[in-house]
Amino acid sequence: MRLLTHNMLACNIKGVTNGFPLGIDATRVETKEVEMNPDFLKHIFPKLRWEAFRAAAHSLGIDNLPEQVDSNMLLDEEFLQQFHHALLEVHLEEGALICPETGRRFPVSKGIPNMLLNEDEV
């Protein structure tokens, strides 16, 4: 799972009012190179919750993302590279996602988070 997906996901256990962002407990992280598409990065940037993205990147061992960002930075090649890398090239392979409200853990195995809910969580 890439951080792009992580940034869109929220815990939807019944009764949880703020299931975002899911905490990350990473035991294995992988990097797979993909071609950068600046247009997509510009398109998705306003939809991202940056603070959560930066924190998630941190839990996968990436520490070069700036704290403050604005859309002008998308013109900067170096920033684009870092952004692209953290968003689309780094994968959480093994570990867990953790609901910020209930602490419920969603295991991640072979890169696939298991978001199935128990009967009493629906």
Next chain:
Amino acid sequence: MASRPELQNPPEIYYNETEARKYTTSSRIIEIQAKLTERALELLALPDDGLPRLILDIGCGSGLSGETLSEKGHIWIGLDISQAMLDVALERETEGDLILSDIGQGLGFRPGTLDGAISISALQWLCNADKSCNDPRQRLKTFFNSLYQSLSRGARAALQIYPQNAAQLEMISTAAMRCGFSGGLVVDYPHSTRAKKYFLCLICGPPNLNSALPKAKLGMESDESGSEVDSDNDEHTVTVLERQRPSKKRKVEKKVKGRAWVLKKKEQRRNHGFVNVPRDTKYTGRKRKAHF
């Protein structure tokens, strides 16, 4: 004839390793999935600007549908309830992110995040009460509500379904419309029992000028060549069930047009050569009391 898979087992059991294997070996299945996905993408009517979008693939299974999305340059996230199917997607090294989840429990996405959603042959599974805890109506409602939430405004969902009968089709479409979607059902090849395909085309938000439903494909589908005879006559569209949001909600938005607007319209009609346009007076476009 074998009975419908939906009647045999819950999806996570039916789509076991044996069934999932077919999605890598059967060229027929592969071709059908690709074709249906291409059509779904067409119905999504994304702006023709070459920009990659973030698309959700609902019931992504082995990732065949996702591969078509990747080919068109899009970035996708796939949801499926069957681990065996997702394992095949892993094997195939599809480019999208995969999530094991039951769409009847709702989609866990932040509001307004997705640019579009497709689904190929999965939704009819929601109509089954295959477990005591499964109430189809409730599950459909939960699913469509969360889908509506996750899509950005004006975004679309193109959902291809294999309904078991008319009642099921109605149940699915009604559930969708109740959640605030506009749009409706597009039936391709309506005159052929075999080639007939149902696409539920949903638009997030109230209808507007850009939200006209796409045309259905008519004529006969030729299986071998893959070429399709499109309707060349616009009047032949078979788009049924074109519903809009409940009128209750629309009434509120109805605005009274002012005097300036009336004057402008009358002027336009005169310029177009109409002779019976009433002359402008101090009464033109004034407020009138409601008469009942």
